[in-house]
Amino acid sequence: MRRAAPGWAAASLALTVTLAGCTPADSGPGATASSTAGPVTVVGGTRPEEQLLARVAVRHLQNHGVNAVMGEPSTVPWGAAGDQQVAIVDSLAMASEVAPAALAGPVPTPSPSPTASAAPTAGASPATGGPSPGTGSPTRTASPTDPAPASPTGHPTATGTATPLPDGDPAADAAGTTAIVVDHLPEGTEVIGESAGTLRLQAVTTTATAGLYSMEELGDLNGLCDRMVFTPEAAGALETRRLEVLAGCEPDEWIAPGEDGPAADLVTGRADVAMLYGTDPAIADHALVPLGDPERILPEGRVLLVADPQDVPGTATGALGELAGQLSGEHLAELQRLSAGPDALPPEEAAQYWLVSAGLEQAPERWF
Numbered sequence: 414m415r416r417a418a419p420g421w422a423a424a425s426l427a428l429t430v431t432l433a434g435c436t437p438a439d440s441g442p443g444a445t446a447s448s449t450a451g452p453v454t455v456v457g458g459t460r461p462e463e464q465l466l467a468r469v470a471v472r473h474l475q476n477h478g479v480n481a482v483m484g485e486p487s488t489v490p491w492g493a494a495g496d497q498q499v500a501i502v503d504s505l506a507m508a509s510e511v512a513p514a515a516l517a518g519p520v521p522t523p524s525p526s527p528t529a530s531a532a533p534t535a536g537a538s539p540a541t542g543g544p545s546p547g548t549g550s551p552t553r554t555a556s557p558t559d560p561a562p563a564s565p566t567g568h569p570t571a572t573g574t575a576t577p578l579p580d581g582d583p584a585a586d587a588a589g590t591t592a593i594v595v596d597h598l599p600e601g602t603e604v605i606g607e608s609a610g611t612l613r614l615q616a617v618t619t620t621a622t623a624g625l626y627s628m629e630e631l632g633d634l635n636g637l638c639d640r641m642v643f644t645p646e647a648a649g650a651l652e653t654r655r656l657e658v659l660a661g662c663e664p665d666e667w668i669a670p671g672e673d674g675p676a677a678d679l680v681t682g683r684a685d686v687a688m689l690y691g692t693d694p695a696i697a698d699h700a701l702v703p704l705g706d707p708e709r710i711l712p713e714g715r716v717l718l719v720a721d722p723q724d725v726p727g728t729a730t731g732a733l734g735e736l737a738g739q740l741s742g743e744h745l746a747e748l749q750r751l752s753a754g755p756d757a758l759p760p761e762e763a764a765q766y767w768l769v770s771a772g773l774e775q776a777p778e779r780w781f
Contacts, residue, residue: 453725456484456493457501461752462745463490466716467501469748469764470736473773477732491594494602494719499733504590505612505714509651511597516590516712517651520658521579575636576661583709584655587611590714598719605730606718606737610745613691613713614652615703619679622686623702630705634686635661641685644678645670648688652711659710676701692745716740739771 453474457467467483474481487493491507494500508516585593591604598604616631623629626637634641638656641664643649649667657663664686671678675687676695688711689696691703718733744767751763758766768774 451497452480452482453729454482454484454498455501456487456490456498458490458503458506459486459488461757462748463501463503465748465752465760465763465767468760469767470499470501470718470733472764473736473768474729474732476774477728479726479729479732481729491598491719495599495721495724497721497724499605499718499720499725499729500602502594502717502719503612503714504587504594504717505614505712507594507597508585508590508712508714512593513651515593516585517655518582518584520654521581522658578632578635578659578661581655581659581708581710584712585714586709587713587715590712591717594717601721601723602719603722604717605720605722606734608716608737608740608745610692610740610742611713611715612745613706614648614688614711615691615706616656616711617676617679617687617689617696617701617703618685620700620702622679623704628702628704630707631656631660631662631710632708633704638662638664638686640665642666642668642683643686643688644668644675644684645688652688655710659708692742692749694746694750697746716745736773739773744771 455467455470455474457463464486471481471483484493484498489507489510490500491502492500494502505516591607595604616634618628626633628634628637634656638661643664644667646667646669649664653663653667668678668684670687671681671683674695675684675689676693676699678684679687679701680699687701689703695701696703716737718737720730720733722730747767747770751758751767752760757763765774769776769780
């Protein structure tokens with residue numbers, strides 16, 4: 414067994430060692446499912462971390478005596494749930510696909526723009542006229558004669574003239590996003606497990622950009638976005654309206670991520686702001702700064718395990734619920750780290766390492 418990459422002593426997935434006494438009798442809702450009806454198939458999405466989680470789920474089921482196999486990756490894994498198939502679903506990704514309007518929620522009519530003659534307020538940043546850290550007044554404005562320092566992408570930014578912001582409802586929280594997607598699951602299926610940690614969409618930037626414009630929260634983007642480049646392009650399809658109206662931020666351009674991903678685009682100066690899950694390990698790896706979102710302008714979700722509970726053994730539903738309970742924010746980040754990058758482990762090793770570190774599998778002899 415190869416040692417995991419440095420810094421990953423707390424993260425890993427899957428199982429190659431069978432737990433002692435892990436063949437309990439079937440019980441629960443799926444106890445009537447025939448053990449000879451065929452294997453339980455686990456279907457995940459196409460992202461590397463989703464495939465690794467599917468492999469972890471298969472191995473965890475096998476360790477509990479369940480005949481389980483990997484299914485083919487799917488761009489719509491929720492559609493595969495049922496008929497002895499368990500789907501691993503990113504509720505945020507699913508909601509943005511099947512019910513984007515419900516996920517975004519109602520967006521109020523924007524407030525009028527401030528007059529050009531408005532004087533700077535006490536809360537304006539000396540460098541840009543933009544908001545100072547920790548302040549959230551929606552009516553801050555700055556003099557249009559303020560200098561326009563260049564952003565890391567080389568684009569001059571706006572002068573820092575803030576837009577008055579209306580009050581708006583928060584975006585869906587994790588429970589709300591789950592409720593949205595439940596109505597779009599295949600008939601007869603339901604959520605049999607959900608991650609303990611949330612998938613929170615966050616606006617992330619570099620420490621240099623955050624320091625240059627005194628940004629700590631989404632509201633601090635107010636008046637600074639009209640020449641900024643955001644990534645990835647797919648996030649803009651859902652989030653542009655909420656950012657524009659509730660954060661005073663209308664980016665100049667949304668671009669597709671480069672070959673090395675959105676986080677690398679920030680580091681190389683290809684983009685100013687990236688929309689990432691807060692569990693993305695690249696945030697810590699590149700010392701990036703997530704902008705706070707106390708008003709929940711951006712939505713959150715969870716990883717869901719979806720199946721027909723009458724169509725899988727009760728042992729399987731219990732094991733999958735146990736697995737979901739260990740999917741904290743830290744362990745979700747570890748899934749991403751173990752499944753991508755130059756130090757990624759082979760899937761079987763990564764799965765075993767993760768399960769051992771999550772306390773779901775006994776460490777083999779000579780484990781190090």
